[in-house]
Structure formats: C-alpha cells, structure tokens
Amino acid sequence: MSTALPATAAPTTGRPPRGPRGLTWTVLRLHRTALIVWCLALAAATAVLIWMYAIGDEARRGMSGCATPATDGLPSCAAVDAITADETYSAFLGLITTSLSYVIFPVAAWAGGALIGRELESGTARLAWTQSVTPARWLAAKLAAPAVVLTAGTGGLLLVNLWARQDDDPNLVGDWYLPDVFLATGPTAVAYPLAGLALGALAGLLWRRALPAAGVGFAVTLALYNVLERYRDRLWPTATRSEQGEFELPRSAWQQDWDITWGRYPGEGTPVSTSATFHPRSHYWPLQYVETGIVLAVAAAATLAAFRLLRRRMP
Amino acid sequence: MTETAIEAAALSMRFGRRRRPALDGCAFRLPAGSVCAVVGPNGAGKSTLLSLAAGLLRPTEGTVTVLGQAPATARERLAYVAQDKPLHPQLTVADTLRLGHELNPRRWDAAVAERIVAEGDLDPAAKVRTLSGGQRTRVALALALGKRPELLLLDEPMADLDPLARHQLMAALMADAAEHGTTVVMSSHVVAELDGACDHLLLLGAGRVRLAGPLDELLAAHTLVTGRADASLAAHTVVESRTTGRQITALVRPEGPLGDDWQTTAPSLEELVLAHLRAPEAPALRLDDAREAAV
Numbered sequence: 001m002s003t004a005l006p007a008t009a010a011p012t013t014g015r016p017p018r019g020p021r022g023l024t025w026t027v028l029r030l031h032r033t034a035l036i037v038w039c040l041a042l043a044a045a046t047a048v049l050i051w052m053y054a055i056g057d058e059a060r061r062g063m064s065g066c067a068t069p070a071t072d073g074l075p076s077c078a079a080v081d082a083i084t085a086d087e088t089y090s091a092f093l094g095l096i097t098t099s100l101s102y103v104i105f106p107v108a109a110w111a112g113g114a115l116i117g118r119e120l121e122s123g124t125a126r127l128a129w130t131q132s133v134t135p136a137r138w139l140a141a142k143l144a145a146p147a148v149v150l151t152a153g154t155g156g157l158l159l160v161n162l163w164a165r166q167d168d169d170p171n172l173v174g175d176w177y178l179p180d181v182f183l184a185t186g187p188t189a190v191a192y193p194l195a196g197l198a199l200g201a202l203a204g205l206l207w208r209r210a211l212p213a214a215g216v217g218f219a220v221t222l223a224l225y226n227v228l229e230r231y232r233d234r235l236w237p238t239a240t241r242s243e244q245g246e247f248e249l250p251r252s253a254w255q256q257d258w259d260i261t262w263g264r265y266p267g268e269g270t271p272v273s274t275s276a277t278f279h280p281r282s283h284y285w286p287l288q289y290v291e292t293g294i295v296l297a298v299a300a301a302a303t304l305a306a307f308r309l310l311r312r313r314m315p
Numbered sequence: 316m317t318e319t320a321i322e323a324a325a326l327s328m329r330f331g332r333r334r335r336p337a338l339d340g341c342a343f344r345l346p347a348g349s350v351c352a353v354v355g356p357n358g359a360g361k362s363t364l365l366s367l368a369a370g371l372l373r374p375t376e377g378t379v380t381v382l383g384q385a386p387a388t389a390r391e392r393l394a395y396v397a398q399d400k401p402l403h404p405q406l407t408v409a410d411t412l413r414l415g416h417e418l419n420p421r422r423w424d425a426a427v428a429e430r431i432v433a434e435g436d437l438d439p440a441a442k443v444r445t446l447s448g449g450q451r452t453r454v455a456l457a458l459a460l461g462k463r464p465e466l467l468l469l470d471e472p473m474a475d476l477d478p479l480a481r482h483q484l485m486a487a488l489m490a491d492a493a494e495h496g497t498t499v500v501m502s503s504h505v506v507a508e509l510d511g512a513c514d515h516l517l518l519l520g521a522g523r524v525r526l527a528g529p530l531d532e533l534l535a536a537h538t539l540v541t542g543r544a545d546a547s548l549a550a551h552t553v554v555e556s557r558t559t560g561r562q563i564t565a566l567v568r569p570e571g572p573l574g575d576d577w578q579t580t581a582p583s584l585e586e587l588v589l590a591h592l593r594a595p596e597a598p599a600l601r602l603d604d605a606r607e608a609a610v
Contacts, residue, residue, distance in 0.1 A: 025417050029410060030403055123401030130369050131418035131462065132391040315373040315387045 023141035049164040062086030101183035108196035112217030116204025177254035186288035191295040198302035242275040254279040318347040320498035325377035337363040339522035352509040353502040355519035361502040369395035394464035400455040404444035428461030448475035528602030555594035566590040
C-alpha cells in the first residue's frame with residue numbers, strides 16, 4: 001500500500017503513478033486556486049500570442065512603404081492604411097510583453113500573503129510542523145513547488161513570446177531597450193518572478209500576517225524593479241563613438257549621452273565634433289546576463305534569509 | 316522504571332524582555348501511558364507548555380524532552396491540537412484527512428481518522444470553512460489520532476463541543492489511548508470535563524508548577540477538614556481555609572494525625588483544583604518522582 005512510501009518533497013524522486021505525494025501534493029492542493037489562475041493566464045497569453053503570430057505577416061504589410069499611386073512595386077498608401085493588423089499586433093504584443101515583465105508583483109504579493117503569511121497567521125503552519133515534516137522541509141516545499149511552476153510557465157511564455165515577435169521589428173514590438181521589452185524577451189523574464197517568490201516568502205515569515213506581508217512583498221519587489229530599471233544602463237560598460245562633425249546613431253543603439261562641441265557660434269552651422277555614449281544592440285545579452293545574475297542573487301539571498309529566520313525561530 | 320513521556324527541567328519561556336515569563340522554572344515528569352490534565356487559570360502557561368512540548372517554541376531556558384528526545388526530533392511520534400484548531404478552510408474534510416496521510420506517510424491510520432469523522436455525521440466533501448466550531452474540533456482530533464501518536468497534546472480540546480459530542484469524543488479518545496497506550500496531555504480550565512478521564516494532574520499557576528503527580532496520590536495527600544474556628548491547624552500545611560461564623564473549612568496537607576477536633580473528608584478533583592486556584596501562595600507539591608526531574 002502507499003503507506004510505505006517515503007514522504008518526499010522532491011517531485012523528481014520515486015514518484016508513484018498517482019501524481020505528486022507528500023508535501024508536494026499538500027502545497028499543490030492548498031494553492032490549487034492560484035495554480036488554476038496561473039494556468040488560465042498562461043493559456044490566455046499563449047492563445048493571444050498564437051493569434052499575433054498568425055497576423056504577423058499582415059501586420060508587417062501594414063508597416064511597409066507606400067506610394068500614391070502605387071508605383072515601383074510599392075503598394076498604394078490607401079491600401080496600406082486600410083490594414084489594421086499592425087495596430088492589433090502592436091497593442092496585444094505590448095500587452096503580453098508588459099504583463100510578462102510585471103509577473104513579479106502578483107507573485108510577491110501572493111507568496112507573502114497566501115503562501116506563507118496566511119499560514120502563519122491562521123496557525124495552519126503549526127499544523128504542518130506537528131505532522132511528520134520539519135519546518136525547513138515545509139518551507140523548502142513551499143518554495144520549490146511554486147518555483148518549478150513559475151519557471152515552467154514564464155519560460156514557456158517567454159519562448160512563445162519570442163516566436164510571436166518574429167523579426168523584432170521595433171516599429172511593431174518596441175525597441176529592445178524599453179524596460180518591459182527588455183524584461184520580457186530574455187532570461188530576466190524567468191528570474192524576476194523567482195525573486196518575487198523569495199522576497200514575498202521572506203516578508204511572510206517576517207510579518208507573519210497575510211495582508212501586511214502581501215503589501216510588503218509587493219512594495220519590496222516594486223523597489224527592486226525600479227532600482228534595476230533606473231540603473232540598468234550601468235550594468236555593462238557603454239560604447240563611445242566620437243567623430244568630427246555630426247552623426248546619427250542607428251535606431252538599435254540605446255543612447256545614453258551626447259556631447260557636442262561647437263565652434264565659435266554654438267547652435268549655428270555644424271558642430272566641430274560629436275561624442276555619443278550608448279549601448280549597441282550587441283550589449284543586449286551581457287546586460288541580460290548581469291541583470292539576471294543580480295536578480296537571482298537577490299532571490300537566493302532572500303531564500304537563505306527565510307530559512308535562517310525559520311531555523312532561528314524554531315527549536 | 317516506567318518510560319517518560321514528558322520531562323521538563325527548569326523550563327522557562329519568555330515572550331519579549333519586558334513581559335512576565337509565561338513559564339518560570341517548570342520541572343515535572345510525566346510517565347508514558349498516563350492521561351494527564353494540565354489545569355490552571357488563564358495565562359498560567361498551559362498553552363505555552365504544550366507548544367514547547369510540541370516543538371513549536373524554543374525555550375528561553377531549561378529543557379523539555381518528550382519520549383526521550385528533543386521535541387523537534389520527536390515530531391513524527393507526537394500529535395498536537397492547538398487551542399484554535401487551525402485547519403485549512405479551503406480543503407474538504409476528505410482532503411484534510413488526505414493531508415494527514417501525505418504528511419505522515421509512515422504512521423497514518425486512515426480507518427481511525429475516518430471513523431471519528433463519520434461518528435460526527437460529517438460529509439467528507441464538505442469544505443472545512445462551512446463547519447461549525449465543534450465539527451472542526453472533531454476533524455482536528457481525527458487528524459491527530461489518525462497519526463497514531465505516542466504522545467497526544469491537546470490544548471483546550473473540548474471547548475467548542477456540545478455536551479453530547481464532548482462525552483462521545485472523550486470516550487473515543489480514552490478508548491483509543493487505552494488500546495494503544497498513548498500518553499494524553501490535555502489542558503483545560505473546565506475541571507469537570509477532566510474528572511474520571513485523567514490519572515495525572517499538572518496544575519500551573521503564574522508559569523510555575525503548583526501540583527504535579529498521579530491524581531490519586533495528590534488527592535490522598537490532601538484532606539478537606541471542617542472544625543471550630545479556634546482550633547489550630549498549625550502542624551499541617553494549609554492550602555486554603557475559609558471561616559464561616561464559628562466554623563472553619565480548610566484544605567490541608569496533613570503532616571500527621573489531625574485529631575478528633577476535625578471532621579475530615581477526601582477532596583474531589585474539583586475541590587483540590589479550586590482550593591489551589593483560590594490560594595495562589597500555597598506551596599507547591601510535586602509527587603511525580605522528583606529525583607529524575609530535578610536535573
């Protein structure tokens with residue numbers, strides 16, 4: 001019979017045929033509503049992205065050059081104007097992109113409130129700790145199960161998002177350095193919600209009440225999000241380009257600073273020299289890696305602090 | 316020598332520096348297989364003591380061992396029902412019992428838990444949030460007994476139950492405990508609900524042990540005496556005395572023969588407890604094999 005099975009928190013080892021057992025089952029069952037909401041949100045987002053992929057070609061035709069009347073292979077402007085797919089495509093991709101970059105906030109509020117804070121407030125955590133599981137294993141399961149679900153969800157949605165964006169035409173999907181585009185197109189999309197989970201759980205353990213913990217979790221992640229957005233351009237050394245006269249940077253460059261040296265009459269004629277600091281498109285991946293590293297380090301530190309707090313409090 | 320279920324030595328618990336300690340140097344020993352009542356006024360430290368024994372609190376000073384282990388390592392062998400009977404409101408009764416199974420895979424006895432739930436006419440598909448206080452108590456007790464604990468810690472278990480359910484659950488609890496030799500520690504301030512069920516008593520007052528030991532020995536050590544108000548009880552330890560007119564009624568611990576001036580009767584559990592509650596300064600009495608507890 002199943003009574004002989006070891007209580008395992010890890011879903012990977014010795015999984016019997018009837019789905020998760022032990023603490024994993026407990027965590028999934030207790031937070032079934034959140035799991036259902038998460039799956040529905042992912043399904044809706046995926047459906048929208050598939051639709052966006054389907055209208056992608058039409059949207060790109062709506063952005064093409066035109067002539068009146070149609071000449072040299074260019075379509076007529078009236079025909080291009082009549083295409084509305086490009087607006088739909090931009091709006092919905094923007095919506096999904098922004099939502100994906102904001103997943104950290106509801107996750108932190110949920111982790112502080114429903115996942116940890118409510119259990120400590122209502123005493124159900126003590127119920128778990130007087131069964132055959134230690135508080136540390138309880139917390140490990142409480143963090144691991146949502147972490148796996150979140151990683152799978154955001155990772156999957158990230159891939160579908162990249163697929164739906166196709167050639168990343170900045171006119172349609174926004175420039176790579178826009179805050180939400182940056183966060184929703186790379187590994188940061190996966191790292192941020194994990195940090196939200198860890199910070200929310202830590203807030204729950206600190207405040208031990210659902211509502212304040214949810215608020216604190218939300219506030220802390222809001223601060224993290226804004227600090228990193230504010231200092232994102234400093235996470236990797238910028239490139240500098242100095243030339244005689246004036247020049248323009250390509251659209252794909254994330255401009256940081258312009259320094260124009262004028263001759264005798266500032267503002268008149270051509271400048272003597274121009275110097276620009278910027279992040280070229282090639283800095284996307286270094287910036288992503290550094291920011292993902294920082295966010296994962298925050299998540300790891302919060303997780304460690306949560307375990308230490310629990311260990312210090314419990315005998 | 317019998318085995319020890321709970322042993323406390325110089326056990327103190329303080330919540331915050333400025334507050335009075337909830338427990339202050341408690342020492343007692345409870346043999347395995349006994350049914351012990353923990354009584355005392357509100358704020359005496361009953362709940363704190365049970366939480367410490369359940370491994371949910373770290374004592375400020377002193378030690379407590381349960382079943383020969385630190386409480387935190389004896390988790391699997393004990394069950395604890397907190398005063399407010401915390402349960403997950405979003406789970407059904409059946410899922411709550413499944414939770415007990417999943418979290419105690421090596422010990423769970425589904426038949427016991429399901430029987431206790433069934434005796435209360437509870438629908439297994441009902442959500443815990445729809446249950447009354449008494450029904451929740453029943454589910455919480457089913458969860459505790461389904462674990463097949465060697466030590467069962469119950470904090471005010473019967474407070475929410477109607478008299479019939481109280482009687483029936485208490486009988487189920489005692490039958491189960493007798494059958495499996497479970498040690499039961501039950502706190503209450505309703506002394507009547509403990510009478511006839513307990514064989515050990517632990518009376519706490521202001522965080523200290525006032526009385527501890529087998530119930531029959533504690534009762535035998537006390538006598539209820541009635542006599543003329545001018546008669547002397549100086550040779551004996553007077554727990555509490557009341558004078559009405561020219562007559563005095565007192566609960567004493569006789570140190571020798573009481574003499575013919577006094578009418579003596581054996582006190583009931585309730586009289587013993589009430590006298591000690593009314594007289595907080597009365598000296599403590601421990602008959603619980605102090606040699607082992609005084610570590």
